[in-house]
Amino acid sequence: MAGAARAAPAWSADxxxxxxxxxxxxxxxxxxxxxxxxxxxxxxxxLGRSLFFDRQLSANxxxxxxxxxxxxxxxTDASATGRGVGVGARRTMPIAPAVFSPWQFWxxxxxxxxxxxxGPVENPAEHGFTRTQVAxxxxxxxxxxxxxxxxxxxxxxxxxxxxxxxxxxGDDRARQAWRRMAPADQQAxxxxxxxxxxxxxxxxxxxxxxxxxxxxxxxxAIGARGDRGALSADEVAGLRLFIGKAQxxxxxxxxxxxxxxxxxxxxxxxxxxxxxxxxxxxxxxALADPFNCRGPYSDAPKGACEELDYAKVDxxxxxxxYKVPSLRNVGRRAPYMHAGQFASLERVVDHYDxxxxxxxxxxxxxxxxxxxxxxxxxxxxxxxxxxR
Amino acid sequence: MSTYGYSSPGxxxxxxxxxxxxxxxxxxxxxxxxxxxxxxxxSRDRLSDHxxxxxxxxxxxxxxxxxxxxxxxxxxxxxxxxxxxxASLAIDGGMPEHHHGLPTSPKVVADSSPGDYVVNGMKFxxxxxxxxxxxxxxxxxxxxxxxxxxxx
Numbered sequence: 001m002a003g004a005a006r007a008a009p010a011w012s013a014d015x016x017x018x019x020x021x022x023x024x025x026x027x028x029x030x031x032x033x034x035x036x037x038x039x040x041x042x043x044x045x046x047l048g049r050s051l052f053f054d055r056q057l058s059a060n061x062x063x064x065x066x067x068x069x070x071x072x073x074x075x076t077d078a079s080a081t082g083r084g085v086g087v088g089a090r091r092t093m094p095i096a097p098a099v100f101s102p103w104q105f106w107x108x109x110x111x112x113x114x115x116x117x118x119g120p121v122e123n124p125a126e127h128g129f130t131r132t133q134v135a136x137x138x139x140x141x142x143x144x145x146x147x148x149x150x151x152x153x154x155x156x157x158x159x160x161x162x163x164x165x166x167x168x169x170g171d172d173r174a175r176q177a178w179r180r181m182a183p184a185d186q187q188a189x190x191x192x193x194x195x196x197x198x199x200x201x202x203x204x205x206x207x208x209x210x211x212x213x214x215x216x217x218x219x220x221a222i223g224a225r226g227d228r229g230a231l232s233a234d235e236v237a238g239l240r241l242f243i244g245k246a247q248x249x250x251x252x253x254x255x256x257x258x259x260x261x262x263x264x265x266x267x268x269x270x271x272x273x274x275x276x277x278x279x280x281x282x283x284x285x286a287l288a289d290p291f292n293c294r295g296p297y298s299d300a301p302k303g304a305c306e307e308l309d310y311a312k313v314d315x316x317x318x319x320x321x322y323k324v325p326s327l328r329n330v331g332r333r334a335p336y337m338h339a340g341q342f343a344s345l346e347r348v349v350d351h352y353d354x355x356x357x358x359x360x361x362x363x364x365x366x367x368x369x370x371x372x373x374x375x376x377x378x379x380x381x382x383x384x385x386x387x388r
Numbered sequence: 389m390s391t392y393g394y395s396s397p398g399x400x401x402x403x404x405x406x407x408x409x410x411x412x413x414x415x416x417x418x419x420x421x422x423x424x425x426x427x428x429x430x431s432r433d434r435l436s437d438h439x440x441x442x443x444x445x446x447x448x449x450x451x452x453x454x455x456x457x458x459x460x461x462x463x464x465x466x467x468x469x470x471x472x473x474x475a476s477l478a479i480d481g482g483m484p485e486h487h488h489g490l491p492t493s494p495k496v497v498a499d500s501s502p503g504d505y506v507v508n509g510m511k512f513x514x515x516x517x518x519x520x521x522x523x524x525x526x527x528x529x530x531x532x533x534x535x536x537x538x539x540x
Contacts, residue, residue: 021515031456250486250514259513260455261491306457310492310509317489364488 009236016222018243023218024211024328025226027255030099035293035300036114036198038149039205047145048203051196056137057121059085059128065120065200068092074329074387075207080270080340084126089273091340094333096207097256097326102307106322106338107282108262111308112298113204114197115291122169130167130174131193132156138196150195154188161185190290194297209256209328210387214239217384231384237374238381246352246368246378257327257385264321266356266363270339277360278338280318283311319361331383345379424485424517428537435467440532441524442467448506452540454515457492460507461499464524471503474527479507481520481535496522515540 011019020026038044051057055064068082069075075095082088090106098104104116120126121134138146139156147153156162162185166177178186216229231239242248251259262279269276286308291297293305312318322338336342342351353375355367370378433444442465449458464472477496482489494509512518518538525531 253514254455261513306509307492310457310494310511312489312491312493314489314493364486 011221015243018249019218020222021254022214022243022249022257023222023224024209024215024255025219025224027100027209030205033112033114033201033205034304035112035298036201037299038195038198038202041149041202043145044149044199044202045206046203047142047149048199048201050142050145051200052203054137054141056141057127057129057134063127065117068120068126069095074333076333078334080335081273082120082126084120084123085128086125088123088125089270089276089339091335091338093323093325094329095204096209097258097328099205099207100256101258101260101323103260103262103282103286103323105282107276107278107285108323109282109285110289111286111292111305113201114194115289117197117200117204118193118291122167124171130165130170131189132162132164132166132177134196135162135189135192136164138192146195149199150192153192154185162189187296191297194291197291209326212328212385212387214381214384232380234377234380235384236381238377238379239384241370241374241378242381245374246370248352248378251324252327258324261324262318262321263324263364264317264319264358264361265352265365266358267320267322267337267341267351268356269359270341273339276338277315277319279321279323280315280361283313283318287311287313317362320358321361327382328385329387331386345382346375349375349378428517428539430537430539432536433463434534436524436532436534438532439467440530441465441472441534442469443522443524443534445520445522445536447510452512452538454512454540457509457511460510462496462505462507462522464503464505471501472526472530473498473502475505476525477505477507478523479520481518483514483516483518485517512538512540 033039052065052069055062055067057064063084067084068077069092070077076092077083079092081090082092093106099113102111104110104113105119110116110119121129122131135153136156139153143153161182163177163181165174166181166189167174168178170178181189213229213231216227217231218224219226220228220230251261251263253259264278286292289295293300293308298305330336331345334344336345336348342348349370352365353368353370355363355365357363432446433442435442444463446461447458448461452458462477464475464477466472479494479496480490490511491513492509492511494507496505496507498504499506516539518540519535520538521533521535523531523533
């Protein structure tokens with residue numbers, strides 16, 4: 001039954017409850033981030049926006065956050081893995097839905113947006129930069145806005161105290177330079193670096209998730225205010241499969257089509273990339289990160305770090321578990337999965353239907369027994385999530 | 389319920405089977421190896437598995453939220469109702485139908501009054517049938533377990 005539907009399909013009370021839970025109108029406000037005291041400060045967001053697009057924050061002067069997180073593409077790119085100064089190991093993730101997630105990166109190794117922003121900048125494959133260089137860019141180009149938010153910056157002119165390139169996470173020379181620094185000076189640099197991340201986070205928190213055709217359809221079905229729209233018969237069938245036989249909404253639920261958790265779905269390893277344990281490593285990294293919610297650069301009061309305090313650490317379940325991404329706008333951001341392993345939505349649905357064994361750990365998915373028509377209908381439904 | 393896409397007798401028969409199970413489970417769920425039993429005990433105040441304790445469990449956040457951490461209260465007494473203090477409670481659980489555990493590692497600590505405890509860091513990552521299992525031990529050497537069902 002292809003083609004545009006005319007009659008409104010009948011939904012049970014339970015199904016309407018499910019539809020409402022998936023509707024963008026059910027998305028609450030951006031959650032507060034007590035670890036970032038400038039999270040909702042417009043001046044911080046303005047500085048963060050300048051920094052997000054500043055290509056000087058890279059080893060070759062050509063890479064900014066926006067190089068991979070391209071605004072015209074929903075803040076992602078079209079590559080299997082990100083390309084900055086070098087080629088990375090991970091698919092670039094969109095930003096607007098991430099604002100609602102307690103964990104960042106495919107493996108959840110950062111517990112806030114601001115901690116996440118610090119990773120790519122010092123990653124040799126991405127920006128290839130160091131925190132001392134970031135501090136100098138801030139001092140040189142953004143001193144006024146920075147100091148209005150965070151107070152006077154330490155004087156970086158003394159190269160014996162503040163080397164040009166120093167970080168605990170860099171190449172051998174940068175690490176040696178970092179080790180030679182006095183602890184108080186290391187902390188001063190770290191504090192500037194954390195503040196840098198916090199302004200980027202403030203900007204990212206202003207990015208919006210936009211409604212899709214699916215939302216106009218649900219508005220009609222539940223009798224909500226606002227624009228209403230129709231879905232085709234195939235798209236409705238795909239929606240029924242999504243919340244039913246195909247079990248997609250097991251994890252892809254809520255108004256962002258993600259439960260914010262992690263799952264091993266048996267995605268194959270990309271050849272040529274280093275061995276990857278996913279969340280099993282990511283959670284340990286987050287717990288040890290000096291820039292996490294409990295660390296010295298966090299603004300969070302005691303007791304405000306529940307995600308970290310009660311984070312599950314269980315290698316058996318978390319090996320090769322990756323973040324459940326939001327499916328909003330999914331039709332526009334091929335390729336898919338944590339290293340861009342699948343080129344199309346058809347390939348993704350094929351994977352879920354066959355449910356192969358995981359390369360390591362235990363896959364949570366089981367074969368679905370979908371017909372060719374059902375696979376096509378699920379893909380048709382997924383395209384109704386494109387932001388308009 | 390519409391029958392889009394189901395036209396052959398084989399497909400209709402399979403559809404009826406799925407509908408039958410859905411009626412049993414009270415939701416549209418595809419057949420699974422651990423389907424929800426009928427008549428699930430949803431009570432939150434009852435005796436533990438070997439009758440050693442009486443346990444009452446309640447959420448401190450109502451309605452019970454999805455996707456975010458929150459706390460629950462445990463009231464632990466003897467079957468007669470005398471508060472039991474100083475117990476250690478270990479908590480685990482999960483979703484039997486989906487073969488996975490709790491998404492976080494909640495911890496139970498004593499609250500301010502005798503017999504009262506708090507479970508911190510609970511989180512439910514999706515609607516459906518959840519188990520919450522408590523393993524209770526007292527310094528005097530009493531121990532027992534109890535499993536509660538929560539359907540969201």
